[in-house]
Amino acid sequence: MENLHSQICQPVANRLRLSMWLATLAQGLKLVIWIQIIVSAQYLNGFPFASIGGLFFLTVLYYTCKIKAHDQSHYAAFALEQILRQELADKMAKLPLGKVREIGSGALAKVLFDDVRELHAFVADAPPLRAEAYSTPVFVLVALFWLDWHLALSVFVFVALLFVILQRLLSRSQLSRREYAAAMAQVNSTIVEYVQGMSAIRTFDAGQSSYGRFTQALARFNAVMFDWIAKVGFPTRFARTLFTPMPIMLFLILIGTYFHRLEWISTFTLFAFLVLAAGLIETMHPYMSLFQLLEKSRAAIERINEIKTMEILTALLPSEKPKNYRIAFNNVSFRYDGQSQTVINRQNFVIPEGSFTAVIGSSGSGKTTLINLLLRFWDVTEGEITLGGVNIKRIEQAELMSLCSVVFQDNFLFSCSIAENIAYGLDNVNDAQIIEAAKQARIHDFIMTLADGYQTKVGERGQLLSGGQKQRITIARAFLQNRPILILDEPTAFSDAKNETDLMQAFHQLMKNKTVIMIAHRLSSIRRADQILYLERGNIIARGSHEELMTTSGDYQKLWAEYRRAQQWTM
Numbered sequence: 420m421e422n423l424h425s426q427i428c429q430p431v432a433n434r435l436r437l438s439m440w441l442a443t444l445a446q447g448l449k450l451v452i453w454i455q456i457i458v459s460a461q462y463l464n465g466f467p468f469a470s471i472g473g474l475f476f477l478t479v480l481y482y483t484c485k486i487k488a489h490d491q492s493h494y495a496a497f498a499l500e501q502i503l504r505q506e507l508a509d510k511m512a513k514l515p516l517g518k519v520r521e522i523g524s525g526a527l528a529k530v531l532f533d534d535v536r537e538l539h540a541f542v543a544d545a546p547p548l549r550a551e552a553y554s555t556p557v558f559v560l561v562a563l564f565w566l567d568w569h570l571a572l573s574v575f576v577f578v579a580l581l582f583v584i585l586q587r588l589l590s591r592s593q594l595s596r597r598e599y600a601a602a603m604a605q606v607n608s609t610i611v612e613y614v615q616g617m618s619a620i621r622t623f624d625a626g627q628s629s630y631g632r633f634t635q636a637l638a639r640f641n642a643v644m645f646d647w648i649a650k651v652g653f654p655t656r657f658a659r660t661l662f663t664p665m666p667i668m669l670f671l672i673l674i675g676t677y678f679h680r681l682e683w684i685s686t687f688t689l690f691a692f693l694v695l696a697a698g699l700i701e702t703m704h705p706y707m708s709l710f711q712l713l714e715k716s717r718a719a720i721e722r723i724n725e726i727k728t729m730e731i732l733t734a735l736l737p738s739e740k741p742k743n744y745r746i747a748f749n750n751v752s753f754r755y756d757g758q759s760q761t762v763i764n765r766q767n768f769v770i771p772e773g774s775f776t777a778v779i780g781s782s783g784s785g786k787t788t789l790i791n792l793l794l795r796f797w798d799v800t801e802g803e804i805t806l807g808g809v810n811i812k813r814i815e816q817a818e819l820m821s822l823c824s825v826v827f828q829d830n831f832l833f834s835c836s837i838a839e840n841i842a843y844g845l846d847n848v849n850d851a852q853i854i855e856a857a858k859q860a861r862i863h864d865f866i867m868t869l870a871d872g873y874q875t876k877v878g879e880r881g882q883l884l885s886g887g888q889k890q891r892i893t894i895a896r897a898f899l900q901n902r903p904i905l906i907l908d909e910p911t912a913f914s915d916a917k918n919e920t921d922l923m924q925a926f927h928q929l930m931k932n933k934t935v936i937m938i939a940h941r942l943s944s945i946r947r948a949d950q951i952l953y954l955e956r957g958n959i960i961a962r963g964s965h966e967e968l969m970t971t972s973g974d975y976q977k978l979w980a981e982y983r984r985a986q987q988w989t990m
């Protein structure tokens with residue numbers, strides 16, 4: 420077995436070995452049964468009934484071994500499937516969250532489901548096939564040499580020749596895996612984009628450009644496949660023709676009758692050779708299937724290994740608990756994987772415990788990145804972030820998360836009830852507490868208008884609710900969590916003024932007595948901030964309270980002047 424395959428099958432190696440041995444034993448028994456039948460053919464006039472018992476026993480043993488081999492390899496396949504899914508899921512939990520988002524949920528799900536399933540087929544089917552492909556030719560050749568070494572040697576040379584031809588043909592037919600994988604991945608991603616972005620697609624381009632990208636990807640995939648078929652069509656058909664019993668039978672009849680005339684072999688030996696050699700050639704078919712299984716599973720294993728070997732978030736030891744909730748960025752720089760430019764450049768600032776810090780800046784200035792670094796969705800490239808004087812890399816991930824409540828603009832809800840979504844991840848929460856949190860988040864009245872109230876299912880990703888409603892459910896969860904650090908991404912747009920006022924009131928109540936960092940999109944909501952960080956191109960260009968910045972920062976004054984002009988224009 421190839422290194423790649425044996426490495427990934429390591430956890431179930433013992434079962435697979437057992438399956439191989441049982442399958443090999445079954446092949447040996449099959450051959451013994453054949454030989455016994457052929458030998459019995461010599462006694463057609465007086466069939467040895469005594470040996471029927473033995474034959475029956477061998478047949479039962481043969482089927483028992485074959486079935487047990489099959490069972491073992493299938494158990495191994497199921498066990499490995501479970502082990503790998505568990506391992507990959509554990510690994511994903513330790514990867515930087517930014518990395519998980521970058522790879523995309525579609526691609527990760529494909530590895531967890533499709534690739535692991537692909538491997539199942541290989542693990543379940545390969546051991547019996549391998550036993551058949553490798554042991555049967557050896558057994559049959561031993562039997563042929565035992566019958567007559569002259570003819571056996573000729574058959575051996577003939578089959579070896581065929582084998583070399585088969586190897587050549589199969590290696591020529593290897594589909595350029597990288598090309599195939601790239602073409603397939605492009606088809607998948609364009610399908611996902613086409614389906615997920617359906618609303619934007621219909622609004623903006625009636626599906627033309629996105630559909631165009633999809634058809635282009637499909638055309639490329641077809642071109643790769645056609646090219647492959649053109650390359651392998653003839654070799655495959657030729658291999659199939661060579662590995663039928665006919666060529667070896669013809670060879671045996673020619674050379675066998677010659678040997679028979681020389682009186683080197685008896686008629687019986689020639690007959691035995693014809694039967695056994697036909698079987699020998701059939702054993703090349705499992706070899707071809709095995710080759711295809713190996714090829715198909717190789718790409719899956721490569722993708723699984725890619726995730727298994729990804730760098731995880733490492734914790735610096737010994738782990739420590741923060742002593743307070745003062746946050747400090749010390750000389751922090753950050754560059755996304757594979758990018759040459761840093762998006763945060765050597766930044767230093769402090770967020771005092773219990774204060775409200777607003778982060779402002781134009782689109783792409785690095786506001787979200789700053790928050791992602793604090794939550795360890797990514798790790799800083801240089802410098803350190805401390806919480807309560809402790810480098811966040813020394814704080815266990817679960818501990819860090821248990822100190823922060825996060826409310827994003829686009830909030831993910833789970834496809835369960837509203838009550839379950841509010842209490843998500845929290846133990847020992849009763850209905851009264853859930854209702855109280857919903858009231859504080861100004862969402863209780865809306866929930867009561869629903870026929871099933873708090874038991875209403877929100878649909879996949881919360882699609883049955885509006886953006887504002889989803890956000891208020893997340894705010895209710897944050898009220899219930901009551902964690903000392905609150906990270907908010909202020910909503911930019913909601914449908915009506917009432918909804919927006921409700922939301923802002925809920926936000927302000929939630930912020931009380933907490934260390935708050937808010938990405939602010941509206942200047943009106945930052946006036947009461949203790950500190951405003953004005954970020955541009957990864958640098959804080961101004962820092963201070965509203966009053967301070969209005970006197971010290973020309974950029975900040977300009978921002979307000981523009982904001983006021985826009986307000987007057989709106990009015």
Ligand SMILES: Nc1ncnc2c1ncn2[C@@H]1O[C@H](COP(=O)(O)OP(=O)(O)OP(=O)(O)O)[C@@H](O)[C@H]1O
Nearest residue numbers: 521755758762780781782783784785786787788789
């Ligand atoms: N996963 C990523 N890989 C590479 N570059 C990224 C990635 N995410 C963001 N960037 C880049 O980093 C820079 C900062 O992005 P960030 O999302 O932090 O900006 P932002 O200020 O939050 O913007 P917005 O207000 O539009 O949300 C941008 O130039 C963006 O293109």
